[in-house]
Amino acid sequence: MQKNKFTTYLLYAIGEIVLVVVGILIAVSINDWNQGRKDAVLQEKILQSLRDDLRYNLIEIQRVMFEDSVQTVKNRLLLSLMFDPQSKYNDSLQTYFGEISRYDVFSPRRMAYEALKVKGLEIIESEPLRSEIIKLYDEKYPLNALMLDLRKDLHINSVNLYNKRFLTMEKVNNKIPIDFEQLKKDQEFINSLSYIAAEGSNFVRHLNSMRTQTKIVMDKISQELLRLSE
Numbered sequence: 001m002q003k004n005k006f007t008t009y010l011l012y013a014i015g016e017i018v019l020v021v022v023g024i025l026i027a028v029s030i031n032d033w034n035q036g037r038k039d040a041v042l043q044e045k046i047l048q049s050l051r052d053d054l055r056y057n058l059i060e061i062q063r064v065m066f067e068d069s070v071q072t073v074k075n076r077l078l079l080s081l082m083f084d085p086q087s088k089y090n091d092s093l094q095t096y097f098g099e100i101s102r103y104d105v106f107s108p109r110r111m112a113y114e115a116l117k118v119k120g121l122e123i124i125e126s127e128p129l130r131s132e133i134i135k136l137y138d139e140k141y142p143l144n145a146l147m148l149d150l151r152k153d154l155h156i157n158s159v160n161l162y163n164k165r166f167l168t169m170e171k172v173n174n175k176i177p178i179d180f181e182q183l184k185k186d187q188e189f190i191n192s193l194s195y196i197a198a199e200g201s202n203f204v205r206h207l208n209s210m211r212t213q214t215k216i217v218m219d220k221i222s223q224e225l226l227r228l229s230e
Contacts, residue, residue, distance in 0.1 A: 043123050044228055047221050049112035050133065054218040057108050061214060064104040065207045071102055072200035079193055082184050089180035097166055098175040101155040101196055105148060106207070108141045129220055136217050140210055147206055154196060161192055 074096050081087040113133070116123060124130040165183060166175035177183045 043125060046112060046116050046123060047225050051218055051221045053109040053112045054214055058214050060106050061207055061211045064106045065204060067104045068200060068204050071099060072197060072204060075100055075193060075197040075200060079197055082190050089177060094174040094176060097177060098173040100193060101158045103151045106144060113137045126224055129224055132217050132220060136213055140213050144210060147203060154199060158192055165189060
């Protein structure tokens with residue numbers, strides 16, 4: 001009789017323990033599911049923000065590429081005039097001379113990427129996509145800052161040279177050569193102009209490479225968002 005009571009109590013206790021364990025496992029499973037759902041929603045929001053930032057960056061890169069391409073063409077035109085014995089100065093060249101070392105600035109928008117780093121890069125499930133995003137923001141875009149430093153140095157170094165050879169009009173980007181015929185024989189000026197024109201082409205190639213990589217990552221993010229929505 002006593003043995004039967006003990007057996008019954010033991011079975012009851014084991015049943016209680018099993019129920020508690022099952023309850024804990026269910027609670028943990030629900031918590032994991034809820035956390036997984038929260039992470040999925042967060043990932044989607046961050047990916048959408050990244051895509052928006054990259055779309056802005058793409059537009060800005062294309063704008064700067066266009067401006068730089070136009071400026072490089074103008075500088076090459078001036079260079080051709082320097083080598084043409086028949087060329088004459090006319091007032092339409094004022095802005096050409098005044099903007100020889102002009103450049104536009106592209107500053108990549110990084111807000112979404114910085115938010116991603118704070119939340120944790122592992123929020124992005126796809127490892128290949130995560131790697132592409134990191135490569136763009138931590139390798140490709142920082143090169144842009146180096147290029148801007150180079151362009152700034154080119155501009156600063158050319159100011160003194162140009163101020164000795166040009167009169168600056170009311171608009172600072174309008175300059176008139178003090179002696180156009182003498183300018184055509186000025187090897188220092190011609191060397192400077194040819195170098196800036198060559199570097200202008202290099203800058204455009206750099207921007208095009210950055211544009212291509214930005215577009216690739218943006219498209220991959222769009223594909224990932226489509227996959228997550230299915």
